Amino acid sequence: xxxxxxxxxxxxxxxxxxxxxxxxxxxxxxxxxxxxxxxxxxxxxxxxxxxxxxxxxxxxxxxxxxxxxxxxxxxxxxxxxxxxxxxxxxxxxxxxxxxxxxxxxxxxxxxxxxxxxxxxxxxxxxxxxxxxxxxxxxxxxxxxxxxxxxxxxxxxxxxxxxxxxxxxxxxxxxxxxxxxxxxxxxxxxxxxxxxxxxxxxxxxxxxxxxxxxxxxxxxxxxxxxxxxxxxxxxxxxxxxxxxxxxxxxxxxxxxxxx
Amino acid sequence: xxxxxxxxxxxxxxxxxxxxxxxxxxxxxxxxxxxxxxxxxxxxxxxxxxxxxxxxxxxxxxxxxxxxxxxxxxxxxxxxxxxxxxxxxxxxxxxxxxxxxxxxxxxxxxxxxxxxxxxxxxxxxxxxxxxxxxxxxxxxxxxxxxxxxxxxxxxxxxxxxxxxxxxxxxxxxxxxxxxxxxxxxxxxxxxxxxxxxxxxxxxxxxxxxxxxxxxxxxxxxxxxxxxxxxxxxxxxxxxxxxxxxxxxxxxxxxxxxxxx
Ligand SMILES: Nc1ncnc2c1ncn2[C@@H]1O[C@H](COP(=O)(O)OP(=O)(O)O)[C@@H](O)[C@H]1O
Ligand SMILES: [Mg+2]
Numbered sequence: 001x002x003x004x005x006x007x008x009x010x011x012x013x014x015x016x017x018x019x020x021x022x023x024x025x026x027x028x029x030x031x032x033x034x035x036x037x038x039x040x041x042x043x044x045x046x047x048x049x050x051x052x053x054x055x056x057x058x059x060x061x062x063x064x065x066x067x068x069x070x071x072x073x074x075x076x077x078x079x080x081x082x083x084x085x086x087x088x089x090x091x092x093x094x095x096x097x098x099x100x101x102x103x104x105x106x107x108x109x110x111x112x113x114x115x116x117x118x119x120x121x122x123x124x125x126x127x128x129x130x131x132x133x134x135x136x137x138x139x140x141x142x143x144x145x146x147x148x149x150x151x152x153x154x155x156x157x158x159x160x161x162x163x164x165x166x167x168x169x170x171x172x173x174x175x176x177x178x179x180x181x182x183x184x185x186x187x188x189x190x191x192x193x194x195x196x197x198x199x200x201x202x203x204x205x206x207x208x209x210x211x212x213x214x215x216x217x218x219x220x221x222x223x224x225x226x227x228x229x230x231x232x233x234x235x236x237x238x239x240x241x242x243x244x245x246x247x248x249x250x251x252x253x254x255x256x257x258x
Numbered sequence: 259x260x261x262x263x264x265x266x267x268x269x270x271x272x273x274x275x276x277x278x279x280x281x282x283x284x285x286x287x288x289x290x291x292x293x294x295x296x297x298x299x300x301x302x303x304x305x306x307x308x309x310x311x312x313x314x315x316x317x318x319x320x321x322x323x324x325x326x327x328x329x330x331x332x333x334x335x336x337x338x339x340x341x342x343x344x345x346x347x348x349x350x351x352x353x354x355x356x357x358x359x360x361x362x363x364x365x366x367x368x369x370x371x372x373x374x375x376x377x378x379x380x381x382x383x384x385x386x387x388x389x390x391x392x393x394x395x396x397x398x399x400x401x402x403x404x405x406x407x408x409x410x411x412x413x414x415x416x417x418x419x420x421x422x423x424x425x426x427x428x429x430x431x432x433x434x435x436x437x438x439x440x441x442x443x444x445x446x447x448x449x450x451x452x453x454x455x456x457x458x459x460x461x462x463x464x465x466x467x468x469x470x471x472x473x474x475x476x477x478x479x480x481x482x483x484x485x486x487x488x489x490x491x492x493x494x495x496x497x498x499x500x501x502x503x504x505x506x507x508x509x510x511x512x513x514x515x516x517x518x
Contacts, residue, residue, distance in 0.1 A: 153338055153340050153342055154342055156307070156312055156338070156342075157336075157338055157342035158355075158359065159312065159330065160310045160311075160312065160330070160334070160335075160336050161335075161355065161356040161359050161407065162330050162332060162356070162359050162360060167359055171344070171355075171359075172344070175344065175346040178346065250346075251346075252345055252347075252387045252389075255386075255387045255390070
């Protein structure tokens with residue numbers, strides 16, 4: 001009873017905040033309290049949406065950024081997981097490679113971006129490349145650290161039961177890394193989008209980043225807001241999906257809740 | 259049958275080596291339960307890891323049924339001091355893990371695991387995850403996992419410490435019964451002298467590190483007991499308790515060594 005009252009109040013509160021924001025900007029811009037150069041009313045943003053949609057540019061721009069982000073996230077994660085799991089299997093190899101990876105990881109992505117444009121051109125490939133690059137490290141670091149700190153007794157127990165290297169890898173090493181894979185996905189999903197948009201900012205012909213940059217250059221404030229809102233909705237949906245996937249990945253931690 | 263012949267073991271560390279075990283010899287025959295007691299840190303767990311083949315002794319031989327232990331060995335089963343249940347597997351998936359590793363068919367291993375779980379009071383917890391079980395239930399699941407593989411030599415590292423008194427007696431009796439029925443060798447590490455006397459046919463007392471065999475006690479009288487719970491009331495019990503206690507020599511300096 002108290003729980004449902006609590007939930008009701010929270011929901012109403014959220015709707016109220018949203019209403020104040022929408023109404024505030026609408027009235028503020030309409031009556032000149034907020035400058036049209038810096039702010040846009042919901043109606044103006046809606047008109048920008050209609051215009052962009054009508055020109056047939058909105059959906060392709062969203063699609064391109066979503067595509068770059070998803071491909072960057074998936075490829076970067078797979079590469080990060082594979083490297084993070086396999087590298088610790090050889091102490092020598094990991095000691096050889098580790099400093100190189102740490103130095104690469106330290107370089108800010110914004111200065112790496114022009115290099116990817118140079119290598120892979122103005123199209124989607126360079127954006128996906130940048131995305132893969134930063135997602136790789138977001139995934140590699142937690143998975144690698146977890147593999148190095150693997151619970152020794154669990155490996156010993158399986159060994160005593162007669163497990164070979166392969167069985168130990170799949171039954172202990174891989175499942176032990178699932179919580180860190182989840183961590184990597186959470187951080188990586190945000191970074192995948194940043195990577196794609198940074199690539200679009202540096203040099204591009206399409207994508208939401210391109211649309212935003214173009215709108216900013218032409219002082220088309222409503223379209224600028226439209227781009228930001230579209231990105232925000234995609235980012236929220238992605239984070240929601242990653243959380244749902246996380247519950248499957250580390251299912252045992254949630255098994256007795258509900 | 260498990261034999262330790264003049265076993266010594268050093269842990270190599272960065273600066274020097276730690277002498278853990280020195281010239282340890284004793285046997286644990288078929289249909290025999292041997293308890294190993296000794297101050298903590300004297301090398302009891304290390305001794306068991308040598309028997310499994312996880313570590314190699316610096317000197318001496320370990321034989322199972324007359325053959326030297328090298329690498330993995332199907333005849334041996336071990337229950338570790340720490341929990342080794344895999345948190346991402348349900349309890350029944352943990353209990354059947356050893357059989358799965360051996361490549362037993364799914365229905366066979368599942369049936370066996372479920373039967374063992376019922377026997378150990380874990381019925382109804384098959385689909386739970388280890389973290390949802392009490393410490394005592396986790397220990398029972400680990401025991402079921404080890405017994406599912408029907409090892410000829412059973413190594414138990416302080417297995418019953420976390421159990422409540424009643425469950426403890428039930429499981430101690432089960433282990434005794436399992437050993438007798440299957441003509442197995444059971445090597446039990448414990449810090450509980452009473453448990454050692456009640457369950458074991460022989461008690462090996464180890465000294466402080468480096469662990470050497472201080473004394474070996476034959477405990478003939480407890481073998482006929484119906485339940486391990488009856489042993490402390492037997493007339494010989496007090497004498498053996500006193501002798502083992504004295505051999506352990508848990509003086510104040512000994513306690514300090516343990517805490518260090
Ligand atoms: N991995 C290790 N590296 C170095 N020394 C160790 C290691 N594990 C245990 N030791 C040392 O070996 C001794 C015996 O340990 P252990 O066999 O666990 O003792 P017990 O089980 O009798 O309490 C301890 O004093 C400990 O300091
Ligand atoms: Mg120990």
